[in-house]
Amino acid sequence: MGIRVLFFATLADVAGVHEITLESAGLSDVNSVFLRSTRDFPALQAHRDSILFAVNSEFARSDTPVHDGDEVALFPPVSGG
Amino acid sequence: MYRLVREPIDIEAMQHSLIRSEDGAVVIFLGTVRNNARGRKVLFLEYEAYEKMALKKLEEVGTRAKELYPITGISIVHRLGRLEHRDCSVAILVTAAHRAPALDACRFAIDTLKKTVPIWKKEFYEDGECWIEGVE
Numbered sequence: 001m002g003i004r005v006l007f008f009a010t011l012a013d014v015a016g017v018h019e020i021t022l023e024s025a026g027l028s029d030v031n032s033v034f035l036r037s038t039r040d041f042p043a044l045q046a047h048r049d050s051i052l053f054a055v056n057s058e059f060a061r062s063d064t065p066v067h068d069g070d071e072v073a074l075f076p077p078v079s080g081g
Numbered sequence: 082m083y084r085l086v087r088e089p090i091d092i093e094a095m096q097h098s099l100i101r102s103e104d105g106a107v108v109i110f111l112g113t114v115r116n117n118a119r120g121r122k123v124l125f126l127e128y129e130a131y132e133k134m135a136l137k138k139l140e141e142v143g144t145r146a147k148e149l150y151p152i153t154g155i156s157i158v159h160r161l162g163r164l165e166h167r168d169c170s171v172a173i174l175v176t177a178a179h180r181a182p183a184l185d186a187c188r189f190a191i192d193t194l195k196k197t198v199p200i201w202k203k204e205f206y207e208d209g210e211c212w213i214e215g216v217e
Binding site: 006008009010013050052054057058059073075076077078079080081 | 112129130131133134135137159170171191194196197198201202203212213214215216
């Protein structure tokens with residue numbers, strides 16, 4: 001199944017894609033998902049301090065656990081309204 | 082009613098489905114597209130959302146507003162895609178027996194939406210474009 005990783009707004013532009021799927025082996029928490037993503041898209045690193053995370057559509061922290069089949073989203077501070 | 086739409090927001094339909102006979106007040110907040118931001122001329126906007134999470138968060142805003150204020154109903158609709166000057170990007174309707182809680186709840190709802198709902202705005206200028214990050 002793997003872990004689906006979604007990018008939005010600036011981060012989708014930086015990565016050049018809206019989503020990827022990662023092998024879940026070795027991925028324990030949100031931070032490990034972020035670090036694995038930066039292997040493919042090193043430019044994400046520059047946004048580390050402002051990135052917000054969500055796991056399965058709920059706000060998450062970098063130490064929130066992830067499991068096979070989860071959907072992890074990375075996005076900048078929101079600006080709707 | 083909590084929705085994300087790609088066409089103009091039908092405010093009359095929201096009003097029609099929300100107002101009940103016991104209500105004495107309906108407060109409507111509309112966010113519209115401004116032709117300038119931070120001293121720059123804005124040509125148009127584009128909104129993008131993490132739709133699944135945004136719908137969930139819109140509903141949470143409404144649920145929380147109903148817990149905090151004695152209101153009878155709330156509807157929130159946000160538009161996505163390309164919007165031109167004066168277009169309505171977000172509509173929040175709140176009904177209550179009396180005006181005070183409806184006004185307060187509406188203010189709470191737009192302020193909370195701007196902080197918690199995963200939607201992003203991109204501004205387009207004469208000489209470029211830029212994703213806006215965070216609440217203005």
